[in-house]
Amino acid sequence: MTGAAATAAETHPTVTASAPAKTNLVLHVGSPTADGYHPLETLFVAVDLRETVSASLDPALALRGSGAVVTVEPAPGSAYERMVEEGTARLADIPLDESNLAVRAALAVCAELGIPVPGLRLHLRKAVPVAGGMGGGSADAAAALVAVNQLLASHLGTRPLTAEELHRLGAALGADVPFMLLGGAAIGRGTGTELEPVAAHARLHLVFVPQDQGLSTPAVYRQWDAANGVPGLTSGDRTVMIPRIVEQQPAGTAPDPVSAEVLDALAHGSAPRLAALVRNDLQAPAVHLLPELATLLEHGVELGAVVGWVSGSGPTVCFLAATAEDAQAFVGAFGREGRRALAVVAPAPGARVESAG
Ligand code: ATP
Secondary structure, eight states, X not given: OOHHHHHHHHHSOEEEEEEEEEEEEEEEEOOXXXXXXXXXXXXXXXXXXXXXXXXXXOHHHHHTTOOEXXXXXXXXXXXXXXXXXXXXXXXXXXXXXXXXXHHHHHHHHHHHHTXXXXXXXXXXXXXXXXXXXXXXXXXXXXHHXXXXXXXXXXXXXXXXXXXXXHXXXXXXXOTTHHHHHXXXXXXXXXXXXXXXXXXXXXXXXXXXXXXXXXXXXXXXXXXXXXXXXXXXXXXXXXXXXXXXXXXXXXXXXXXXXXXXXXXXXXXTTOHHHHHXXXXXXXXXXXXXXXXXXXXXXXXXXXXXXXXXXXOTTSSOEEEEESSHHHHHHHHHHHHHXXXXXXXXXXXXBOSEEEEEO
C-alpha cells in the first residue's frame, strides 16, 4: 500500500472489496442493430485473478470540492506488478480522473441514493493487465460498487442497494460489469448484461498470456464489421451507423446461441470436450490487427495446451491446461521464452467485501 493509501485506510472508515477478471469460453457476435450495438451471446467464466478496491470516507475531500479521488498500485506480488517493473505494462494507461471506472461506479452509487458525494478515496490494487480483454476495468467498477455501497450504508446509514440495483448501475458502466458482480459462469446476452448463471462444478486450469500492447475493443469490432460486410463508423465503445446506410442495411443478424454441448462440457469441467467447443467470433478480427497472436496460439498448443483462444476482444491469449501441473509447466515454458504468463483457476466468485473497518 502506498503511504497516502495507508493513511486513508488507517484514519478513515474503509471497506475493501474484490472482483474477478474473466474470459469468454464462447463469444458469438451478431451484426449491429440500429442503435449501434452488436448483440452478443457469450459464455463468461470468472477467474481467480482479482482486482481490489478500498473505499474510504474522507469528509475533508468534500469540503475541498473534490468528491472522489482515486489512486492505483499494482497488486503486491502479482504478475502485473512484475510487468510494471519490467516495463511491459504501464500504470499510466489507467485514468485517474472521473473516467476511471471505479470513480464512475462510486459516483453512480451516490447518485442512485440521491446523496451528495461525501468525499471518497478509492485505492485500486490491480492484478489484471489493462486493455487485455480480461475485463480489469470492469472488475474495478464491480468492486467499487460493492465497496462504496457497504461503506455508505455502514457509516452514513444509507439504504443498502440491492443486488438488482447494483446490476443495473453496473450495466450502465460497462457490458462486463454485471458479470463481475455475479462471478462463477454465466451466459451473457444483449450487450452481455442479461445474465443467466450456469453450472460449472469442476475447476478449469487456465493460463493467460498478456501482450505488451493493448487492443482497443472498438477497433476489434470495427474489424469484425469490415469482415462481415457491415458499413459503419465506430465511436467510443459502440459502432455508430451512418443513418443513410442503416436504412439500406438488412436487419441485424442474431448471434448464434451458446450450445447445450458447451454448457454440458463446462458443467463437467471436461477440458477435452471444451477444446472442440471454445469459439470467439472476435478472434479473427483481433488476429487480423495483431497477426503475431496466431503464432502464439499455435505455439501454446505445441507446448501441450488443450486449446487456446483470444480472451474477449484481446489481445490476451488464454490457454486451457489439462491439469494444474500442466498450467504451471506452461507458465515456466513461456517464462523461459521471455513471456509473462499467469496461471489462473475458473470459476471464481463474483465481487465481494474482503474487509470493513
Ligand atoms: P474490455 O474488454 O471491457 O474493453 P479490457 O480488459 O480489454 O476490457 P480494461 O483493462 O478494462 O480493458 O481497460 C480498458 C480501458 O478502460 C483502458 O484503456 C483505460 O483507458 C480505461 N479504464 C477506465 N477505468 C479503468 C480502470 N479502473 N482500470 C483500467 N482501465 C480503466
